[in-house]
Amino acid sequence: MGMARRDLAFVVEAAHRREETLNGIAVHTLESGECDGWPFVAAVGDPALRERVVALCEVRGMTAVTLCDPSVQRHDSVRIGDGGIIAPGAVLTVDITLGDHVHVNIGASISHDAVLGSFSIVSPGARIAGHVTLGRRVFVGVGATIINGTPGAPLVVGDDAVIAAGACVVGPVAKGIRVMGVPAKAG
Ligand SMILES: CC(C)(COP(=O)(O)OP(=O)(O)OC[C@H]1O[C@@H](n2cnc3c(N)ncnc32)[C@H](O)[C@@H]1OP(=O)(O)O)[C@@H](O)C(=O)NCCC(=O)NCCS
Structure with a gap:
């Protein structure tokens, strides 16, 4: 890197x-x-x-320190906290805030107005749409998708939630809950 x-x-x-x-x-x-x-x-x-x-x-x-691979595409408005790891091929569009020690893995994409809490992990190929707020220590599995919220009502995933590999999250996820499947449900 x-x-x-x-x-x-x-x-x-x-x-x-x-x-x-x-x-x-x-x-x-x-x-x-x-x-x-x-x-x-x-x-x-x-x-x-x-x-x-x-x-x-x-x-x-x-x-x-923060490691951000040179291949990463991101706008200047993207703020990355201390200890961030942004892996090759990740794309972060605009007006995004990452807390401290967030890991965005290879080929993941994060869209506008997303907020990711500290220690959260976005696995390879996952897709986070606009106006999504992840709490602290959220795990997003490989290839998972979280659809968009809206400017006044971001889609919120609570602290310590787990989004299973391949899940499609279409609504809020409470703290500490594991969701899986399409559309994602607790399980
Ligand atoms: C969700 C997850 C954490 C569950 O792990 P687990 O507790 O070991 O679960 P199990 O493998 O015992 O499976 C439990 C049940 O959930 C189902 N299941 C597991 N993962 C699933 C997934 N991603 N989507 C849908 N169903 C899933 C299993 O088929 C099983 O169903 P059954 O009880 O009807 O047989 C795990 O499967 C997962 O998705 N991990 C993310 C891996 C990843 O993204 N790694 C990134 C590395 S860079």
Whole structure:
């Protein structure tokens, strides 16, 4: 994503370290102190775990940075919070606000006037239409679609909701609810 490989490292808790390198990239442990003060992004695909990882890194004096692939298309009005990861081929149109540590994965699209809460994850190929508001720690599965809200009434997905892969969300989703299918229903 626009960085030389030598500038990258994985940092994991010691209990999760299985190897010294992964795909040619060094794996360090958080507890070693070697990475204290480094810039970081949380590269985990579960929103709650993402929040936990961020807290662990911040305790070590690490500073969140944003990674946005050069292939990403976005208007200047798109605001990306600290620790954002915007992967290749993503498209973010206009007047969009991403909270901190949001991950927009490959080929996903986010339309005008969307707001995505901190730690939320938009999986590959998902489609978020205009005037949609996601709470914190929302997971949007691969290929899912969320239809548009309106200027006075955004379509709201509550904190910690899970949108299953391939679902089509056509109305509000309450906090902590998992929805699936077309049209999406709790399940
Ligand atoms: C929704 C999801 C979280 C459910 O996972 P789970 O709790 O392990 O669910 P299970 O696989 O046990 O399936 C439970 C039921 O839901 C159904 N189901 C699972 N995923 C579904 C989906 N995406 N759409 C419709 N139905 C689904 C299963 O067929 C099963 O139905 P049954 O009880 O009638 O047999 C998961 O299937 C999913 O969509 N994950 C998103 C994956 C993804 O996007 N990853 C991105 C990686 S970058």
